[in-house]
Amino acid sequence: MNNQIFYKNIPSLSLLFQKLKNKDRVIIDDIFVSEITAIISSIKETLKKDILIISTEKRKDLLYKNLSSENFYLLEFLAWETMPFEDIKPSVDIIGDRFDVLNKLLKSKNDNILICTPHSLLQKVIPKTIAKKNFISLKINDIFDFETLIEKLISLGYQRSAIVSDKAQFAIRGGIIDVFPTNATEPFRLEFFSDEIESIRTFDLTNQKTIRKVDSLDIFPADEFKLIKDEKNLTTILSYLKDDYIVIFDDLYDIENSLVALNSLNIKNSQYFISFDDLLKDFENNPKIYFSEKKISELSKVTREKIEDKNFSKITFEIFNKTITGELFNHPFINFLDFLKVDKIDNILDFITNFLEKKLNIIFLTETPSEKKHIEELLDKKNIPIDKNITFEKGFLSSGFIISEINECIIPYNEITKRKIIRRQKFREAHHAPYAEYHDLQIGDLVVHFHSGIGKYLGCEKHSNHLGVETEFLVLQYAKTSKLYVPLSQAHLVTRYIGVSEEREPLTELGSNKWQKTKNIAQRQIIGYASDLLHIQAQRELEGGFKFPKDSEEVLLFDLDFEYEETQDQKNAIDDFKKDMMSPNAMDRLILGDVGYGKTEVAMRAAFKTVFDGKKQVAVLVPTTVLAMQHFDTFKERMSSFPVNIEVISRLKTAKQNKEILQNVKKGLIDILIGTHRLLSQDVSFKDLGLLIIDEEQRFGVRAKEHLKKLKKGVDCLTLSATPIPRTLYMSLIKVKEMSIINTPPQDRLPIKTIISENEDEVIKNAILRELSRQGQVFFIHNRVESIYKRSEHIKKLIPNLKAAIVHGQMSPDIVDDIFHKFKQGDIDILFSTTIIENGIDVPNANTIIIDRSDTFGLADLYQLRGRVGRWNRAAYAYFLTPKNRQITEISQKRLHALLASPGFGGGMKIAMRDLEIRGAGDILGVKQSGQISNIGFHLYCKLLKRAILSIQNKKEASFIETKMEFSYPAYLPEDYIPHANLRMEIYYRLGEGASFEQVEAIKEELIDRFGKVPKPVLELMDMSKIKIFANLHSFTYLKFGDLTLTAIRHDKNKTLQKTLVLPKKSENIDFVQKVISLLQENFDL
Known part of the structure; x- marks a missing residue:
């Protein structure tokens, strides 16, 4: 929207500009956000100065959305969502965003509009000199010592990990550094040649593949607390602005309330905050505007001086425990709310004819073609022609107004629909996170080996294999303390065991034929069940x-x-x-x-x-x-x-x-x-x-x-x-x-901070006060109706003047609905509730949930309850309280720790799988199939069933054969190429599960992208993986590669065929994979 269209010719605003040039204090009351936007836009365009806006958590998003449609260089400086004296670290997203604002102010040659809350304004920051030393800026072809960069990342608070999966992490592989800067929305891959940066690319967190190339990268610190703790000469963000900035107080009443809430957290005694009095002194001589939605006379006793001026009158009033003297400006805007009250009209469109008769030019603001079309249809229904007095502009304002001085009426689409206005803030790029069938194994996990049965995972060890080559093995323990050493290259044969309940199947005895019998019975049942499933599916299609x-x-x-x-x-x-x-x-x-x-x-x-x-x-x-x-x-x-x-x-x-x-x-x-x-x-x-x-x-x-x-x-x-x-x-x-x-979070979503704590009054009090200090709201879940009132009284004694309400399932529905409505409107600070809120109540402003006796809830219930908060762009907290000085059950501990392990995004599938592990898979398919799941484990059951369904669909006999291969070629993932065992295990697993040559080639391209040029042993491994895919597909049970021979055994219906074939010598000139496949096809009539 071009604000010049609307505001440039308003005569009275030029008088306001003159007052600001004279560094006067101006008070403007009885004014709404959209009109404030018009005034700020005019000031920005005319005076060309930095503007500092002091707003509140309650109002800043609405103000930001109004101003952002004006195409200004608009910055918002966020406050930590925690306090420096707390044990909980602030979100890395917010830290990155704060440093990004500081960096933009340092480099900016433009005039900026900076929005701050009292919290973010009063919290001290590092001075400019320290910021410059700790901000890293990298470009392609830059020379930057590789080791120095690693040391710098560590000093800035970045954690080294095997792969980068979250902000503030970095990973090293050869000459490649992956890093996810706190200030970025996606991670970056830096490829070095010696100390020269050859390329900078963004990559997808979920599959680690490159997305696009970029020319430069800024990396800001991940640990702001360490920097401010080590710095003696802290400052405020005001020192980053140009000296003659204009100060705007967005709404005096709201700011005063915000300061009261902030002071309840005892920030006055903190070395990390400046006092509000000192802040006022810092901009004592800067021009100021004090906006107030209420009339000033409603906030304070006002003394007026008689001045013969229709636009300004000199007044004195009190706010922030200070006496303020300034010029009260009689602004030229008439809000529709006031305008329509007179005639008791609900819909602005019913008054358009009246506007046109008064020779007002009407400007409709719309953001999408459908909004414009909707208004045109509504005008047509009311027989209002679209002529030169009615125009459409692309833009947004939260409400409309009339500017009588220039005969203009601004009507935003929102004024017609009364839609809720929610601003979304981008913290991260949204990429799909596919469900991964591969799971990291933990020592002590029960696992199932395809050929050997149920064992216990003891970890990884290195030993010489039967050919004398040092090899990595998964070590599995079986019955009678027997051990099986599984080469890491066969990781796909091992899956985590999930039975039907906490009672696990006994470990398999190695060497017995019991496992093979068990598996054969399961396979027969699976083929029958697969047919039944496909029959049900076919019936539905016939309908x-x-x-x-x-x-x-x-x-x-x-x-x-x-x-x-x-x-x-x-x-x-x-x-x-x-x-x-x-x-x-x-x-x-x-x-x-x-x-x-x-x-x-x-x-x-x-x-x-x-x-x-x-x-x-x-x-x-x-x-x-x-x-x-x-x-x-x-x-x-x-x-x-x-x-x-x-x-x-x-x-x-x-x-x-x-x-x-x-x-x-x-x-x-x-x-x-x-x-x-x-x-x-x-x-x-x-x-x-x-x-x-x-x-x-x-x-x-x-x-x-x-x-x-x-x-x-x-x-x-x-x-x-x-x-x-x-x-x-x-x-x-x-x-x-x-x-x-x-599985992709909205781009403004921040991970929920999950805290497991004993039931301590101090923990509860701090959690509630922190949320209230940012003008938020709290859910308190207590799932016993008989004691919920007593519990709420106890909390209200901890925090006097708390606006609280209680809801539970035994109350009448209309009372529950009324309380929910008041909570959504912000009239209630804390809602004490049973699990009645588990589904359905969506309150973006409620971002702390405290769950009493969390040990008594199921995992899916806890997950749903936690999902009540963190639904928009504010950091959220979930407190899971457990009984004080009392041990909770092992299953409860597992549930709570599953939630701790899944604080981020896309956890629903993981939680469902983890719940399956904790409770067992007994209720999936009834007794008959559950017996088979118990015998062979959930993951192996799914794997075999998928194969059976595919075979039936392709009209082939179901094959459960897993080809065993032996070869002396150096075909493996070298440790110096992929240093971390879990990563190597994952790649082996995916290659082993690959069903097509295309999948193997895709993995190869991924390895080049993530780890650099593929060494020869990896190329050999790719070849062997392709041969294995062909062998599995054609029922080969065994392939043994000698120097110049290939022994192949194939199961065909009820026959077993074995042949020894002559292999050509391996060389770069021969397509070895194709040669082997041709040999097998020719000799086994395939």
């Missing part, structure tokens, strides 16, 4: 479904109307369901994604297509009333620009209201119906149901699922889940159920 047409114009506009950038996973999931819907078969797809990862947006796209392209109805089934109301609000708001009739059926409505809704559903007057189990009742009848959306499937019981089976016949079905039930997880792992994984 058919509605074939939707290609996307209509409305659907394309709806997609464009999404105000954020979709993650790649969201795009993939949307493509997946659209392909399903446009096929003649009924869709049955699972959307698996973490809480807050955008599953609901995907579901809304499917619902919208059903309504507009299929002219059919949608049922949205959810487990709780709370979630039903949440979805109702979300669907209504998202589809507000389009004519979609959405309703919710719930306990919060009267019997009469629900009856009327159901009648309209039957008549086809309602497009989307949202509800709980009530949707499954006999009296619910749709005129033409096209799509069923099931949210959090794991929350529904057996009876509900039986009803669902009837409802799903011939109807497209979309299931959403964060932590899938074991059966669904299992079905998706073996690729029987169609599944789309949304």
